[in-house]
Amino acid sequence: MxxxxxxxxxxxxxxxxxxxxxxxxxxxxxxxxxxxxxxxxxxxxxxxxxxxxxxxxxxxxxxxxxxxxxxxxxxxxxxxxxxxxxxxxxxxxxxxxxxxxxxxxxxxxxxxxxxxxxxxxxxxxxxxxxxxxxxxxxxxxxxxxxxxxxxxxxxxxxxxxxxxxxxxxxxxxxxxxxxxxRAAEVAPVRRGQVAVVVVVFIALQATNSATVSVMSLYVTGRLGLDVVWAGIALGVAAGLEIPALLLIGRLTGRVPGRVLLVSGCVAGIVYYVAMAFAGGVVWLLGLQLLNAWFFATVAGVGLTLFQQIIPRPGLAAGLYTNTRRLGAIAAGPLIGLGSATRLGYGAVFAASAVVTVVALAGLRAGVAEAGMRNEDSS
Known part of the structure; x- marks a missing residue:
């Protein structure tokens, strides 16, 4: 308590x-x-x-x-x-x-x-x-x-x-x-692997930051809806994030962390691709379930991953916090695509899907597995 x-x-x-x-x-x-x-x-x-x-x-x-x-x-x-x-x-x-x-x-x-x-x-x-x-x-x-x-x-x-x-x-x-x-500790992870994890999470955070930033413009410009629906959509996603995190908390220890993280990235890819071509309020709101699961895994499983691969708890939490700040900076080029293609602000979602695919490839290449190998054996 x-x-x-x-x-x-x-x-x-x-x-x-x-x-x-x-x-x-x-x-x-x-x-x-x-x-x-x-x-x-x-x-x-x-x-x-x-x-x-x-x-x-x-x-x-x-x-x-x-x-x-x-x-x-x-x-x-x-x-x-x-x-x-x-x-x-x-x-x-x-x-x-x-x-x-x-x-x-x-x-x-x-x-x-x-x-x-x-x-x-x-x-x-x-x-x-x-x-x-x-x-x-x-x-x-x-x-x-x-x-x-x-x-x-x-x-x-x-x-x-x-x-x-x-x-x-x-x-x-x-x-x-x-x-x-105490929770079981993992074997030491090389600095190069830690650096790759940091870059992967900066990329994932950048996609979230970019799409949240352009949501109002996307809703009014591409979907032709009142701006209030942007606020409702973001509110729905934020509200769903809480039960998603609670579910992840219950699944942690039963389901390997890498599986949860991969599921979140897949949900994010589907969400971004669907949003790039979506139309109407039903699609806008319904897809926020995928958005909530994606960010809940990034926020929840991501934090525990950093704590597992970095033996110093303070440094682990500080680095993870700064992936959010650096992701907001990296979101700039993604947002710039909103005025550079025929898709308009739908291009921001499409580009975010590509970035998430690349990030998922980094995780699948063994980065997350190295950080969570001890979790899988516990």
Whole structure:
């Protein structure tokens, strides 16, 4: 229950902030569109660096709870800085120095799980709680902003930070899993294989980022539907991701991880190909079931794979987190295809299918199998 509560609070923390950040910068700090772009770029760069440096430091300490506690305190400080200042440079400085490190808390939670002996199924089920927070968080943030103004979301973040601090402090006194109960470790994996896994997951994350980014344009431009259907489709996919992760958690240990991951990639390929030529609301919504299974396997099985092939829990969680950030950057060329072919934004889905096929080939060539060979024998 303590780990589950902590996962929810860490999920809510930035499910409140990240979707509302651009609006907050525009309305509270009078930032222009260009300034918002630069601010977000600098903030994400700081987050990228922090998600590698802080977990690596925690690995050396063999302690993930104390750095997690610091992340909670930094979140509270960030909410305070953004609430009291009206200076855009000071706000950006706060986002980099406080927000970047604060965002590592969720990664440290999963590193703590691995360090204390949690099995892959436990990790996946905990990841489902983070997904639930990301489904509920943005609508709650929108309600707060609509009812009380943009700064109201900062008060919510401060409250969540206090809960994070409380649950993390309790973890320091919670019993850990005994050495004999720990999840089985895998044989060391060569750095070259780890690098290939990282590249494969950057590619998979890029396809998701690109297709989510163009969904509104695809729905209005190619399908000729109202833009509201884009939001409904993405909401359906996000909602289905939670039961998909819970199902993966139940299947983990019974079904080899590589099989689950391959099934997700196949679902993703079918989804992207079908979306490239789909027409109508029924297709749009019905196909989100495949989309949800695809991303649930990338998010759930992918995280456990990184933890299995990289012996340092903090580094494993940090690298996996950054595949999402790098995937968003790599999505740029895929999005550019939307105006370069006769398929329009359907070409983004078609290209994503090709990228997923290539990624699946990398997995099938032995990369995932090497990382999960011990899972199959357990």
């Amino acid at each position: 303590l780990i589950g509560a902590s996962a929810l609070f860490w999920g809510f923390q930035f499910a409140f902030l990240n979707p509302a950040l651009a609006l907050l910068l525009a309305t509270t700090f009078d930032a222009s569109a260009g300034e918002i772009g630069w601010a977000l770029a600098i903030y994400n760069t700081g987050g990228f660096a922090a998600s590698l440096v802080i977990p690596a430091y925690a690995d050396r300490l063999h302690d993930y709870v104390r750095p997690m506690l610091v992340c909670g305190l930094l979140t509270f400080a960030l909410a305070g800085v953004l609430a009291v200042t009206t200076s855009l440079p000071l706000a950006v400085l706060g986002l980099v120095l406080l927000g970047g490190p604060a965002g590592v808390g969720s990664s440290l939670l999963f590193a703590h799980l691995k360090h204390t002996g949690a099995g892959p199924g436990d990790v996946v089920r905990t990841r489902a709680l983070v997904s639930f927070a990301w489904v509920a968080g943005p609508p709650l943030a929108a309600l707060l902003i609509g009812g009380f103004g943009p700064r109201a979301v900062l008060a919510a973040i401060a409250v969540v930070a206090l809960f994070n601090i409380g649950t993390t402090a309790l973890m320091r006194h919670a019993a850990v899993v005994a050495e004999g109960d």
